Amino acid sequence: MARIAKKRKEAVSKIEVAKQYNLNEAAALVKKITTVKFDASVDIDVRLGIDPRKANQMVRGVVSLPHGTGKTVRVLALCTPEKEQEAKDAGADFVGLDDLVEKIKGGWTDFDVVITMPPVMAKVGQLGRILGPRGLMPNPKSGTVTMEVGNAVKEVKQGKIDFKVDKFGIVHTSIGKVSFDEQKIVDNAREFLRTVNKLKPSSAKGTYMKSVYISSTMSPGIKIDVKTTDE
Numbered sequence: 489m490a491r492i493a494k495k496r497k498e499a500v501s502k503i504e505v506a507k508q509y510n511l512n513e514a515a516a517l518v519k520k521i522t523t524v525k526f527d528a529s530v531d532i533d534v535r536l537g538i539d540p541r542k543a544n545q546m547v548r549g550v551v552s553l554p555h556g557t558g559k560t561v562r563v564l565a566l567c568t569p570e571k572e573q574e575a576k577d578a579g580a581d582f583v584g585l586d587d588l589v590e591k592i593k594g595g596w597t598d599f600d601v602v603i604t605m606p607p608v609m610a611k612v613g614q615l616g617r618i619l620g621p622r623g624l625m626p627n628p629k630s631g632t633v634t635m636e637v638g639n640a641v642k643e644v645k646q647g648k649i650d651f652k653v654d655k656f657g658i659v660h661t662s663i664g665k666v667s668f669d670e671q672k673i674v675d676n677a678r679e680f681l682r683t684v685n686k687l688k689p690s691s692a693k694g695t696y697m698k699s700v701y702i703s704s705t706m707s708p709g710i711k712i713d714v715k716t717t718d719e
Contacts, residue, residue, distance in 0.1 A: 508713035514702045515673040521707050522666045527558070528705035529662040530673055534684055535699045536657050537692060544691045547659060548652040550630050551683040555672040556647030558665035563641050564588065564599040566612055566626075571605065571637045578641035585611065592618055601650075602626045603640045604633055651684075659684055666704050677702065681717045 502521050509517065522528050538545040564582040565575035566589065575583045582588060582599060585608060592615050602619065604612050604626045612626060619625040626632035630650040634640050651661045663676040681700065688696045700717065701709035 503708060503710060508711050510713055510716040511674045511677055511702075512670065514710045514712055515670040515677070517710055518673070518702055518704050518707065519666050519670070521710075522704040524704075524706055526705075528666045528707070529557075529559070530664045530666060530668070530676075531703050531705075532661060532663050532677055532680060533701045533703070533709070534659045534681070534697060536653060536659065536684075537695045537698050538653065538657055538689060540653050540655055540657050542691070545689045546653065547684065547687050547689065548629065548650075549683055549687050550648055550650050551680050552643060553647040553649065553663060553676040554679055555664065555668065555676055557649060557662055558668060559600075559662070561601055561644055562599040563644055564602045565637055565641060566602060566604040566608060567637050568605065568608060574638040575603070575641055578638040579645045580641045589615065597622060597624065599624070601644050602632060603637055603644070605635055605637060606633060609633060651680075673702075678717065685718075 502517065518530055536547060538547060540546060562581045563579065565571075565580040566585055567575055567583065568585065572583050580603070589611055595618075597618065602612075602624050606628075609626075616625060627650075628634070631640055631643065631648070632650070649661055651659055653659050661680065663680055664673050668676075681697075685697065697714050697717075700712040700714055702712060703709040
């Protein structure tokens, strides 16, 4: 444990506590302070000036990151037989309907995203208690309930992510890997922040984007100067 503490102390020492970094500086720094041996995720946390308890201030959306997330996303397509080949051709990892619905009822959840179609939502709805708590329930607003099954699968495989503000008013997601070069991290962060900004509720008052932090797996956070995020 002392070894881990020492590495974290070294990482913290590289961050100027009182400084707010621009995205380019933060992208370079997050690569330097990452000490884990695996390819860590680069995460972004945005604290919003909203009340998530109010329905008219809920912030939820989707964004297609220009350079993807760097993760291998396992996509499950629950669709009718005539759409199965379309889903397979688009890269879906698991394709089917009744057999897979029963498998999920039995506890199987070895997938990251579920794509389905409006005509079969009655069957998929039976899985709400299993998929809902895991954030896997498909939703028309996130583009995961659609007749364009192939396109939806492709978008997810290419880096489309779904995000939602939590009960504390924070939006958190991964925007890449530390193995990405600095510009790719910056591009992904900027696209994500632009999308969040566009989703500002009309009922939200005062400062909307209160703080932004970037970090990697197990690293300390780097505070971003919000005013520089769209430069």
